Amino acid sequence: MPSFFSKLRARMTRSSDKLGEAIDTVVAPPAIEETPPPAPSAEAPHTPPAPAPAPAPSKPGLLGRLMGREEPRREFDDAMLEGLEEVLIAADMGVETSLRVAANIAEGRFGRRVSPTEIREALAAEVARILEPVARPMPLLPQRPQVVLVVGVNGSGKTTTIGKLASQFRAAGKTVVIAAGDTFRAAAVEQLQVWGQRAGVPVMTAPEGSDPASLAYDAMTRAEAEGADLLMIDTAGRLQNRADLMEELSKIVRVIRKKDPSAPHNTLLVLDATTGQNAVAQVEIFRRIADVSGLVMTKLDGTARGGVLVALADKFGLPIHAIGVGEQINDLSPFDPEDFARALVGIDG
Numbered sequence: 292m293p294s295f296f297s298k299l300r301a302r303m304t305r306s307s308d309k310l311g312e313a314i315d316t317v318v319a320p321p322a323i324e325e326t327p328p329p330a331p332s333a334e335a336p337h338t339p340p341a342p343a344p345a346p347a348p349s350k351p352g353l354l355g356r357l358m359g360r361e362e363p364r365r366e367f368d369d370a371m372l373e374g375l376e377e378v379l380i381a382a383d384m385g386v387e388t389s390l391r392v393a394a395n396i397a398e399g400r401f402g403r404r405v406s407p408t409e410i411r412e413a414l415a416a417e418v419a420r421i422l423e424p425v426a427r428p429m430p431l432l433p434q435r436p437q438v439v440l441v442v443g444v445n446g447s448g449k450t451t452t453i454g455k456l457a458s459q460f461r462a463a464g465k466t467v468v469i470a471a472g473d474t475f476r477a478a479a480v481e482q483l484q485v486w487g488q489r490a491g492v493p494v495m496t497a498p499e500g501s502d503p504a505s506l507a508y509d510a511m512t513r514a515e516a517e518g519a520d521l522l523m524i525d526t527a528g529r530l531q532n533r534a535d536l537m538e539e540l541s542k543i544v545r546v547i548r549k550k551d552p553s554a555p556h557n558t559l560l561v562l563d564a565t566t567g568q569n570a571v572a573q574v575e576i577f578r579r580i581a582d583v584s585g586l587v588m589t590k591l592d593g594t595a596r597g598g599v600l601v602a603l604a605d606k607f608g609l610p611i612h613a614i615g616v617g618e619q620i621n622d623l624s625p626f627d628p629e630d631f632a633r634a635l636v637g638i639d640g
């Protein structure tokens with residue numbers, strides 16, 4: 292089985308190599324690497340053409356340069372600093388974080404000749420340093436049931452993430468109950484049932500349009516009666532009417548607290564990486580309407596916007612429990628800051 296890193300790297304490579312390539316362009320613009328074509332030979336004007344025509348000069352990529360002897364180096368100057376800032380902002384790292392990260396990379400390098408690889412490595416180290424403190428799996432507690440409220444806008448990947456998490460908890464020997472708390476959307480409930488089947492976990496549902504809080508209460512009763520280890524509650528994600536959503540979530544919290552005053556033990560906010568900076572706004576909103584305790588970022592496969600995770604870590608310091616890298620049940624992985632940082636900047640291994 293390929294290591295998770297190679298899987299992450301392969302999936303993020305599709306698009307996030309853009310960041311690595313952009314760094315290469317800033318540090319060693321192709322123009323300065325080009326070697327002039329050989330001057331036409333004066334001494335042999337009548338020499339017949341060479342048997343095999345020379346291949347067209349191709350642009351040396353990083354690999355090509357590494358295979359050759361020396362990587363091009365260029366002095367770290369103001370233009371390079373600005374270029375780096377722009378590249379990081381374009382990668383969705385957020386303005387503040389980008390400026391600070393670029394400044395940190397510049398420190399000790401200003402006026403020195405640097406190579407693209409050195410800058411990629413330095414960036415990976417900076418990113419990993421920011422991510423390290425927030426990379427924490429969702430804690431498993433002795434409380435039974437441990438109640439996990441899952442919030443996030445529609446389409447962010449809540450249902451999929453609940454299914455993937457339930458499957459992982461099951462594999463770890465835990466018993467899980469899921470409550471389909473988005474009672475207003477029949478399709479959402481059906482989707483959750485499908486995921487419940489895949490994960491081998493019961494999904495409690497309620498008639499369309501019924502009160503999600505009363506479903507949460509019933510689910511709590513069942514989870515307690517069955518001695519379940521975890522109760523995961525899906526919720527609606529309609530942000531159009533924030534006041535309603537807030538009331539709905541706080542009602543769910545109120546009723547489950549009647550049974551366990553310490554619940555919910557975790558409130559996971561699921562964010563879609565492809566929304567880029569919008570994810571920052573979503574954290575701000577959901578922190579106001581729910582007591583968010585940790586994040587899961589989905590759809591990191593095939594997006595060039597993974598840098599937003601760095602911005603989130605830097606800005607909010609909320610734990611990042613896991614990342615989604617695909618639509619299948621096993622495509623949720625623990626968040627490893629170093630692997631992520633290296634995959635983000637396009638470093639192999």
Ligand SMILES: Nc1nc2c(ncn2[C@@H]2O[C@H](COP(=O)(O)OP(=O)(O)OP(=O)(O)O)[C@@H](O)[C@H]2O)c(=O)[nH]1
Binds near residue numbers: 452589
């Ligand atoms: N590529 C990719 N797709 C994902 C990932 N996580 C979820 N998806 C897809 O994103 C879409 C939305 O996911 P859902 O889990 O239905 O999202 P939701 O937040 O529950 O949305 P609603 O059901 O509308 O409330 C689905 O097509 C999923 O297959 C991921 O990590 N990678």
